[in-house]
Amino acid sequence: xxxxxxxxxxxVDMIDLGFLFLAFLFFAITLTTLELYEKLMGK
Amino acid sequence: xxxxxxxxxxxxxxxxLLVRPLGAYMARVYQGEPTFLASLLKPxxxxxxxxxxxxxxxxxxxxxxxxxxxxxxxxxxxxxxGLLRLQHFLPLNPQGIGALxxxxxxxxxxxxxxxxxxxxxxxxxxxxxxxxxLGMGVQNFLSAATGMAVLVALVxxxxxxxxxxxxxxxxxxxxxxxxxxxxLAFILxxxxxxxxxxxTFRPYPQATLLQALRLPDGSLLTNQTLAVGPAASxxxxxxxxxxxxxxxxxxxxxPFENPTPLTNFLETLAILLIPAALTHTFGLMVGDVRQxxxxxxxxxxxFLGMLALAVWAETSGxxxxxxxxxxxxxxxxxxxxGQPAAISQPGGNMEGKEVRIGPLASALWxxxxxxxxxxxxxxxxxxFTPLGGAVPLALILFGEVIxxxxxxxxxxxxxxxIVAVFIAGLMVGRxxxxxxxxVEAFEMKMASLMILIPLALVLxxxxxxxxxxxxxxxxxxxxxxGFSEILYAFASAGNxxxxxxxxxxxxxxxxxxxxxxxxxxxxxxxAVPALAIAGSLVRKKKVPTGAGxxxxxxxxxxxxxxxxxxxxGVLTFLPALALGPIAEQLLMAAGGGI
Numbered sequence: 001x002x003x004x005x006x007x008x009x010x011x012v013d014m015i016d017l018g019f020l021f022l023a024f025l026f027f028a029i030t031l032t033t034l035e036l037y038e039k040l041m042g043k
Numbered sequence: 044x045x046x047x048x049x050x051x052x053x054x055x056x057x058x059x060l061l062v063r064p065l066g067a068y069m070a071r072v073y074q075g076e077p078t079f080l081a082s083l084l085k086p087x088x089x090x091x092x093x094x095x096x097x098x099x100x101x102x103x104x105x106x107x108x109x110x111x112x113x114x115x116x117x118x119x120x121x122x123x124x125g126l127l128r129l130q131h132f133l134p135l136n137p138q139g140i141g142a143l144x145x146x147x148x149x150x151x152x153x154x155x156x157x158x159x160x161x162x163x164x165x166x167x168x169x170x171x172x173x174x175x176x177l178g179m180g181v182q183n184f185l186s187a188a189t190g191m192a193v194l195v196a197l198v199x200x201x202x203x204x205x206x207x208x209x210x211x212x213x214x215x216x217x218x219x220x221x222x223x224x225x226x227l228a229f230i231l232x233x234x235x236x237x238x239x240x241x242x243t244f245r246p247y248p249q250a251t252l253l254q255a256l257r258l259p260d261g262s263l264l265t266n267q268t269l270a271v272g273p274a275a276s277x278x279x280x281x282x283x284x285x286x287x288x289x290x291x292x293x294x295x296x297x298p299f300e301n302p303t304p305l306t307n308f309l310e311t312l313a314i315l316l317i318p319a320a321l322t323h324t325f326g327l328m329v330g331d332v333r334q335x336x337x338x339x340x341x342x343x344x345x346f347l348g349m350l351a352l353a354v355w356a357e358t359s360g361x362x363x364x365x366x367x368x369x370x371x372x373x374x375x376x377x378x379x380x381g382q383p384a385a386i387s388q389p390g391g392n393m394e395g396k397e398v399r400i401g402p403l404a405s406a407l408w409x410x411x412x413x414x415x416x417x418x419x420x421x422x423x424x425x426x427f428t429p430l431g432g433a434v435p436l437a438l439i440l441f442g443e444v445i446x447x448x449x450x451x452x453x454x455x456x457x458x459x460x461i462v463a464v465f466i467a468g469l470m471v472g473r474x475x476x477x478x479x480x481x482v483e484a485f486e487m488k489m490a491s492l493m494i495l496i497p498l499a500l501v502l503x504x505x506x507x508x509x510x511x512x513x514x515x516x517x518x519x520x521x522x523x524x525g526f527s528e529i530l531y532a533f534a535s536a537g538n539x540x541x542x543x544x545x546x547x548x549x550x551x552x553x554x555x556x557x558x559x560x561x562x563x564x565x566x567x568x569x570a571v572p573a574l575a576i577a578g579s580l581v582r583k584k585k586v587p588t589g590a591g592x593x594x595x596x597x598x599x600x601x602x603x604x605x606x607x608x609x610x611x612g613v614l615t616f617l618p619a620l621a622l623g624p625i626a627e628q629l630l631m632a633a634g635g636g637i
Binding site for chain 2: 015016019020022023024026027030031033034037038040041042
């Protein structure tokens, strides 16, 4: 409900989505490093 | 002054006294052994596992452990961001404070999730009580517990052999929070409340000024709004969890956060308590307490050296003021002879310091808060003498391994240990070993990443800031001091300390976004390699100790490790330090302005 109200008040805009995307992107990249390190580690 | 030195001695003595019992207790907690709090907390622990569908017996390999850690921290960051953006719709907001701007909210969420607690907002002006407690307070616990969990996973990697599992992240998180952080924070919060640290949900009261203030427009100001709130509960965990984010903007210089000499002492003690005790936990978990003592000795030697430098710099006063005839000598007052007590002064460099705290206790706090990645302040570091200010900066630039953050400091130091045994192995032509585990190329690559990533973040970030007009315009001082302010901001974020030098308007979109991203890299791009090292070491067999084994608990190795930390850690920054505090100190000594 709060998000709907905020949306109607035009307080939630693309900038919030941008920051959320930035956070997701960072953690997604970090998660991919796990595979990279696993390969480096070898058997 | 003698009393203040006695306070320093008492501080160090009490800290060392608490290392063994607390360290042993934490080892029991992380090894799943019963503790004296089990009868009280075990039902709650089981309930948390049940509602979260966690099987406490199911251990994880390093990738699963790291994935759980990352996903949990992402969830915390997003929840905090949402809370800060929606706080004006939520309860416990008696002042009707609006939403935090998006860039500030991102910075704050990244900062508190990563245990940095850099603050580009003002707590009393920008956060509701709910945001302070449910947002910042909860992250203070969880980010600290996350750091400790990563450490114990690495320690298991060293202690176990021929396995693939390094523990269960959820169990380590829950047990660290329930059995270690919550009880300690509860006790400290009660002690702080007893001394007058505020803890209330009431709106900010109005106080009538004893002397009305005439404003420039001629009107009289007769009232002052006093910011209050549920501060004590948050101050306790901010110190114990090496978080450091102040409930109020002035942090622990604020009389409602740090009202008495006893609160000042207890809070300073809480800053180093868990990081110091974790060395003993480490020693117990790897089955050789001498190893933990060796690491504590490394931390202690560097800490005491830096403390002595900071105390000397701040108690000596400012030579430029001395030239102007300002008396900076300590005086005890003449109350017995009927003189007013106002002539009593602690002496030394008192700019930016609380008169009730004085230069020595301020220097002790500044050294402790930057040796640990705490970042709370009881004086304004920007007003320290150049050398006095260089101490906190240098301690941060060590990579936050001199005590460091809870958990993160010790796993950072273990990366230096790996480098140290590797270099020593090269010298004598033997495959390096640590605690019976062979240190090979993979461990060295990961340890190198853990050391190089903060260096790159700090230097590249500072270089970017000084090359952009928008970033330079946020600096309030010209010359080397202004450069120090920028360097400090990136050093603080790039090592998850969170203290601010001040003198830099960091609440701008550039600094909020760039520093926010830097804090995330500094936290998670070190924690993941630490877990990867754990995953690699746990698979290895232990090599029996032989005549050629390098002992890693002796004074020789302690000295060697100190040399590696100093050479690799801080000397990388010497050119940058020369442009900032060193140039400023030389200018001041020459009697010139800055």
